Amino acid sequence: MWIEIQQALNQSTGRVITEIANLLPGIVALIVAMLVAGILAWIVAFLLRRSLRKIHFDERMTSWGFHSVNEWSPAHTPAVLFTRSVTWVILLIGFLIGISAFNVTLTSQLVERLFTYIPHVFAALILLFVGNLVARFLSRSVLIGAVNMNLQYARLLSAGVKWMVLVVTLAMALDHLAIGGRIVYLAFAILFGGIVLALSLAVGLGSKDIISRSLQREASRSSEEIESPFRHL
């Protein structure tokens, strides 16, 4: 009886040791992949930091209208944030490559699916970036135009345009990532429709006096134009 137990224990210990031995090359490959990714990330971060400093990335981010980057992370400049993001992406890719070396069906499938998903993530990030730029450009255009037209609600108009574009961009990005599925469609339709309805109601009911006063003022100004003594050109 005791001998049989001893044999069973020996066999299971042997199996465990074999399994561990089988894992060893994978672990070594993971460590090597992480080391290579680490070195690559360090080199890329170094070059990126220098290039960004050279092109005055932090100042440009502010002038492009991305003031909020500082609000998200007051301790870090936009250049540092960008460099760190790239570093972590490279490390993550290295980790995924290392994991695939284990040659286990489940991990291989997981890694494969993750790799096929990465282009979608990049596309979504590009969408968000471009959408942000477009939103800021349009909101600035609307703000300056509305101020020059002497509209008292210039800032409101500008913010409205900005958020409309951002909401559309976010919906597009989520759609691209296949997150939320039909919920995103529904939520977007409800939100966008709600914004338009709210604006219509605001103009139609709540702000009708403001709008009519503003239009009246503009109309009276048009008739005054000829009487103005100022000639600019």
Added chain:
Amino acid sequence: MAEIGTIPEQTKQRLETMGAADIVIGLIDQKGGGDVASTADGIRRALGGLTTSVRAVVVYNDTAASPGPPRLPEGVEDDFLRFLPYSLPALDPSITLAQSIANAHRAIWGISDTIGARACVILTSAPEDVASSWIHALAEPILEQNFDLVAPCYVPHKFEGLLNAAILYPLTRAVYGKRIQNPLGPDFGFGARLVRSLLQLDAAKAKIGAANQFLPVGPVAVVRGFKVCQTHLGERAHSPVDWKNLDSVIAGVLGPMFLDIERDAPFWQHIRNSEAVSTYGDHRLPAEEQENVAFDLHRLLDPFQLGFRNLREIWALVLPPGALLELNKAHRLPPEQFRIPDELWTRIIYDFALAYRLRTIGRDHLLRAMTPLYLGWVASYALEVESMEAAGVQKRLERLCTAFENGKPYLLSRWRWPDRFNP
């Protein structure tokens, strides 16, 4: 011959039958139409005042120009005076008045260069009854004294030509060092060499996608070493103000000006102070009763106040903290005491010129964001000169020009070291 390709076929044929001419006179009637034949006698008188007889071609804007010779009354044309109806692109509603005038200038330069005229006079804002004396005043220095550019001087009404008084003249004077009172005209006399140079410059600009831009004629002539003078013309006619389009006017005029300042930096960085250019004609001040005009202060101040509340973040990208602080002080003043000091205004203009060069924000946004500041200056100026007589107003504007000249080291410093901390 840079513009020959853009001249319509029927106009080219008419030009060939006309042969050579000494002077091309372009009449840009902004309202369209106009009885050009009635001005023929005046033009003859104007040209008769020159020491030698000259052959002239009068180019007049006729939007309904039909093919074939123009239908003019008998005896209007002779060997020395020919008329050329030409559909000038002056009435396009999609572009600003300044751009329309620039396009019309371009078309007339093309005709002048094509027929090899020695002089080209363009009238844009001449009242019909004085056009002939203006033609003589603008043509004579070109044909008889070998000047390349004759710039206009008008009777200086306190509330007229404000963009010129606030920015264009003081800036040109301080940066380029020549006291050309109306560097952008719009009424000019051009010599043949300058016409060719302007057409070449225009073609070069078109290649880099800046076609149809307003050409700052005065600065271009100064930088290229052309002989420049100015002549007193008298009262000018003005088109009504388009208040809703003021930002487009500012962007259309200041954009090319700032662009030239950027391009000409190697030239103007060595210039200190300014010098007068030869000036002809009688300097007249406006009659006292003409200057007592009422204005609506709130119409000028409201856009400034609204701009200050909404555009401060954009201005902060362009202006140093000290300038914003001073604008804040001005913003808090009661309307009757509102003032923008000359030194502050000078720095604002220089900072915007620098931001244009550095592309701190989109150039169109930058120029349009200046509109409330400009209207603020107009409000401050109007309050200051409201009760002044004409001579006092001239002194006031001279002080502004001096402030621009005194502030030039600031422009130079910021131009050379834009990253240096500037409180």
